[in-house]
Amino acid sequence: MIIELTYIDLGLGIGLVILSIGLSILGRIQLEKDLLIGAVRTFVQLIAVGYVLNLVFAVEQWYAIIPLLLLMIGVAIHTIIGRQTYKFKNIVPIITISLVIGTGSTLILVIVVIINVDPWYTPQYIIPIMGMILGNSMNGVALAAERLSSEIIGKRQLIETRLSLGATSREAVSDIVTASVRAAMIPTINTLMTVGIVSLPGMMTGQILAGTSPILAVKYQIIVMYMITASVMISSVLIVYRGYKQFFTESHQFKE
């Protein structure tokens, strides 16, 4: 049995935000505006998503799911690009390919092989799973790409020293490439280490609130953690190994 939430209940929830705004004013923390905008956006975005999902769940056809998945990927790409201080050449196709391969392969594996959802486009499964894979891969790719370009640009003299000592461009940036993948993976690895001890993951909490048995919720959570790991790893490896090449010519020199 799950307790229904009304809009009146949500209205009461706003009291929590007002409390935070009050504290911000009292402490001259100057976060009132951001808090207000953030709270309104949360409300509007989630309600809108709720209605869209409701619709997709009602239709329950692949032609309703696919556009939604594409839209999600599109927003993720847009967000990643927006977060980059330096936009290297071909960044859009490279990020798109990394994200599509990283999330796509993981999604297929989880939906078709591991959970074995039938039909594969059952919205109850594919939408939240894609949401989690994509959200984490988006953060990973954004971190990896930002780290990669800022280090390649910032360490230009060091890289040129290596090149003039006979290193190929790949050898000359190998430590930067590794550091970028590590930067992308650290949040995920931290979660793998502390999950359940320090925090309860959102999905599991949601499932338990919705009445699933804790053991089943935990099993799903384990799969979710593993799939996030794989997807972030695949997409960040792809982005850095494609990305660094954009800075160099075939003759192992910086592009100008």
Added chain:
Amino acid sequence: MLFEFKHVIKKKPANGLKSSITDDLILRDINFAIADDLPQLILGPSGSGKTTLLRLCNRLSDPDEGEIYFKGENITNYDIIKLRTQVGYVAQIPVMLEGTVLDNFVYAARHAYKPKTEKQEFKNECAGLLQYLNVPERYLHQPAENLSVGEKQRVALARVLIRKPDVLLLDEPTSALDPTATARFLDILQKLQKEMNIKFIMVTHSIEQAERIGGNAIVLVDGKIIEQGPVSKIIHAPENEISKKFVKGSLDN
């Protein structure tokens, strides 16, 4: 001819700020040849394009127009890694790689041949080079990053020498050395030339140094060669008005 430059033009890299009004050439129509057996100096005021010119010789960058020949062959026909082994480069600002001075030697040697870097023999060779360049041998096991700029310049040269190059590109290699160290450095260059038969192309804006080293020189001003020939002639009987001023200006300080 060691190197030959034919109608070499290098533009400023486009960075969005470019307008058609601003002059965007760093090197304009460079034509000259570098002899096989004499040191080649590149003289000229700051910002005249000396570093840009030098970096074309090991293809850290390529000209926008024109050709460069190395030992008679178009430089683009060489395998780039082999070219950079033959043509060693010591940058204007010495950059040390991570780790100890020995690690720097290992990295440099590893990409040139397959040295037995674990062997005492290799360490002895590195220590010998340091000694040769007047850097205390014990620095071999110290973090390279901690060295003074002058020490880094010499380690950077030693690091290139372990790769057994034919030609050295030196970009103001004595800019951080005191007069004694400079004198010693120049002696070493001459020794390298005699004993190891290493040719060098050196950027400097010191007329005194140029006079000591001898050989041929070009004077680069605003991306153009305004004078070329034997160093002694350029210093004592410059033809071009600007190079006259340049030579005099440098002599004054």
